[in-house]
Amino acid sequence: MQEALFLYLCIRISTTFGSSSDLRIYGGRDAQLGEFPYVVVLGHLHEDNNFELTCSCSALSPTWSLTAAHCMDSNEAKGVIAYGDIIPGQKFNVSKVLRVFPHPGYKSAGNAEEYETGNCYDIGLLRTNKIKIAQYGLLSAVDHTTITGHEVIVAGFGVTNGTKDFSGAIAANKTLQVFKGMISSCLEEDFLLCSRLCVSPTCKQPSLICGGDSGGPVIHASGIVGVNGYHNIECEYFTDDHSLAQGSSVVQAVSPVIDWLTNTINSHS
Template identity: 25%
Template sequence: MKWFTSIFIYLALISAAAIAFSTDFINGRIIGGQEAQRGQFPFQAALRINVTDRPTFSTCGGSLIAPDYTLTAAHCVLIKDVMNIEVHLGAHEILNIEEEGRLRVVVQPENFFAHKDYNSRSIVNDIALLKFDQKVTFTDRIQPIALPSWSDVNVDFEGKIVVASGWGRYSDDVQGISPVLRYAETPVESQRICMHYYQNYEIVTDSNICIYTGVGKGTCNGDSGGPLTYTDENGRKIIVGLTSFGSDIGCVEPGWPSVFTRITSFLDWIEENSDIKINP
């Protein structure tokens, strides 16, 4: 990759697709990862964003955090003329609409709650909630992911192994989405190093968490809104990030971190905009 390639910041709402799920998944990719086992990520959601008077739609990732709430990125819901968002839970084979154990929940715009201070230029506060009209029933394929506790607020997770998951393209050589859910494990990058790479844009802040891509693993163009998870010392999985943005000079150009919304920076916002209570 030529280093003089002009660098710009992508959000993942790039792709438009045909009426079925047989389309690009936001041009998102889980790079250098592997296929998940069925039910390995029961909190994983696929979002289909339907727009009024268009035969096409966009897609994002999300995470089930309660029986009636999915967490995603603000830029996934703040779309002009959005009609509704379909939240697909329990999916593994993304193209298989009739997949056993899968549930589709349709969310109307009045139940989209994007952060009021989200800024599409600086990409700050890139977080949103989708509220369901009815609570879903949990199964072995549909389970919520735990949120961080208040005691985690000052934890930076630097060096900890985290997992990004989604259905995005997993190689520049592959066209279209992955037909199955994939994931990649990689360490959390130093905040100082992440800020250094993006210093010309002044968009990485303490409310972001970044992952190291020097091992050839990461996200590229998104799986926007999808989860970044960490397994604590008690074996409990918690969501620590939402896929937000990265550099567009290549999928895992060594060094350039993928950037996520840091969940611990928004625990108060989650409590204020839902009936979810954060653990001490």
């Protein structure tokens, strides 16, 4: 009965940076109102109603959301999901996170190098109080090894590149950020062994995920095929001189864990 006791809150996003039309992720754009209502935000709501972003995620149903397992390493994972068409300065709803389910194969990394080379299951589920939105995300069961070269959309509320301080999208007064990419083969052997995907920019347009985009969806025509993991270079140092391989984003594929995702939802609902 814990869910019944939770009150949905309407709060205003606190913006500490001025609005600017130049703020974008690399090669990306603002999502249109209602375009991806199921892309939501994991974070912490402070006593003064300021919202602090931890990661992006996807609402799969009223009570289940998908994100990266490393987003659950923080105590803030036991926070709230903010949802709706989240536009700074407007009201949005929050729903309490009741329980986290990192994939059982995930091992919390002690440092960035260990995470990048040794963690094969950076994906997990959040069980929450009800999230009421117009559309929920659809998981794709398409074999991730068959979609190399396919176009995808990458979404997240992470760092933007229009400010010296590299503010998160919400703090920088921006809505959801999206960009187009192409599924490519990950060159490193560890990526192949870990059932990861890489997303490279299209048409030599520099684009990659940044901090805060972790956990957000990689959207294929068949549905969500992956979860944003990390970028293999720091966004602050990204320039047009980097090669496409250097500028790729690394993604945990959904298809190898689709049975675990489905069974977890069914057994804990």
